[in-house]
Each structure stands twice: as C-alpha cells, then as structure tokens.
Amino acid sequence: MSSFHQRHSLCRCVLWLFVIVGASASPGRLLAQEPEHEHEHGEHDGPIHFAHPLFTESPSPDTKLRLDYLFRQVSAGVHEHSMRLEAEYAFTPSVSIEANIPVTSRSESGTSANSVGSGEIALKLANYGLADRGLLFGGGLALGVPTGNDRKAIGSGHIFDLEPYVDAGYKHGKAELVSFLSYSTTIHRRTDEPNEEDVALAVSGLYHVTERVESLLEFQTIRTVGGPEVGRQTAAIGAGIKYHVPNVHQLLFGLGGRVPLTTDRESEHEILISALWHF
Secondary structure (H helix, E strand, C coil), X not given: XXXXXXXXXXXXXXXXXXXXXXXXXCHHHHHHCCCCCHHHCCCCCCCCCCCCCCCCCCCCCXXXXXXXXXXXXXXXXXXXXXXXXXXXXXXXXXXXXXXXXXXXXXXXXXXXXXXXXXEEEEEEEEECCCHXXXXXXXXXXXXXXXXXXXXXXXXXXXXXXXEEEEEEEEEECCEEEEEEEEXXXXXXXXXXXXXXXXXXXXXXXXXXXXXXXXXXXXXXXXEEEECCCCCCEXXXXXXXXXXXXXXXXXXXXXXXXXXXXXXXXXXXXXXXXXXXXXX
16 A cells, blocks of 8 residues: 555544544533633533634634734744634534635745745544543644645645644633644655655643733644654744733734744744634
8 A cells, every 4th residue: 555545544544533532522511511701602612612822723613713923034034924814613512624824925035925825724623521620632633735836935836734633621710721732744745755744742821811811821842753854853932912802802812922942943933913703
C-alpha cells in the first residue's frame, strides 16, 4: 500500500473514532444542566463552555465570526501582515465546522507580494461526560486547502495539510486551562517536494479578571518527526488580553503578542489583534 493511502486510511480511522467519542455525550445530560453564565452562551452551547484563546483554539464548539490581524517578523528584513476571516457553526453542543482564509502581504529585501494564503476547514467534536467536574475532552480533524500562491511563497496552491488532533479543557472558578495535541502531514506534493510531518502541543491558560476582561498566557511547541528537518523543534510563548464590549457582550476584542523560546523559530515575534462575534 502506498504511503499516501496508508495515511489516508489512518486519518479516516481517527476521524471515525472522534465521531463516535463526540456522539457518546448523553443528550439527556446536556439538557439537564444549565450553563453557568447564560448571557455568554449561545443556543448550541453545552453545559460547560470555554472562552476562546487568542493563539490557541477553543475546545468548545461555537457559532461565531472572527477577524484577525496578524503581524509576523519572520526574520531580519522579512515580515508579513495578514488578515484572516474565520467562521464557525455549531450544529449541536458536540459538533461544529469551522473555516478560515487569510490574505497576506509579505515584504522581503525591499520587495513585497500580496496573495490569498492557504485556507482551512476543520471539524471539532466535544464530549461532556465529565462536565460536572469542569472537564471537557474532544478532538477533530483540520484540512488545509491549497488556496495560496506558490510563486509568491504565500501558502500553497497545490498542497493539502491533514491535521487530526485531540484536546482537553479544565475549568475551575474564573480560571480555564485548555490543551491541544496534533499531528500534521502534507499530501498532493510534487515529486521533488519532501514530506513534512509535525507533532504540536498548544496550551492556553485564561483567567476572568472581571466580567469584561480576560487575561491569557499561551504556549506552543512543534517538533518535526518526518522530512528533511526531522528533529527540529520550535517553541513560543504568548500573552494577551480580551475585552467584552459593554452592552454588546457577544462582541469581544483581543490583543496578544508571542515570542520564540528556541533558537529554531517560526518567527522573531508576532502581534495579533482579534475581533470575535459570538451568536
């Protein structure tokens, strides 16, 4: 069996596993428990809901729109400005679909290029079996789609990314802790392009300072497990703040920054400005 078909079969099995896990959450139990803060929850939220981090994903299925501006100092003389639009819809408290697409401007050595980058479609699943203890477990599958531009080195116009993941969240009082563990690989490569396989861990801690203000501390590490750069590891740490607009609690603004912790790095530093509208 070819390498592609092996990975395809593996990802398909992982996806069905998560579907079974997500479906195992008892509907009766979901209806029997009331949300902690009704004004923060949408129609399809479960008995426990996690606020959305800035750089990390939330384990809770949401219905929302999000607009991000991201500045990345990739290296000396190379920087990127990106605008990303994201939409997520929760079909039930346990299942949502999310899609996003960025538009990026990249400057290097006095020249600049602008293009749509690689987009993403993701399935998110959640299990509320331990919600009464403040715990949520889930997972899903993200598919990176080739909407980018190879010639301008902004995303890819032909490579697909597959990224199955598992996640967990713990909520106690005003504090929330979430973590994501994922594996990613690429398919539909050209014959001269090496395979890229990574394992990533992302952790976010959030604290509700007041009803309107949330503070965040986030960490991410990525280790290459396949391809010419096998063994390469990067790590970065970020901090941020989110603000709920008075009288329009569905609208949030966030500001965050992230810097590398390792010699190998994805960028020198990042600044993120985000606006979220929860339905």
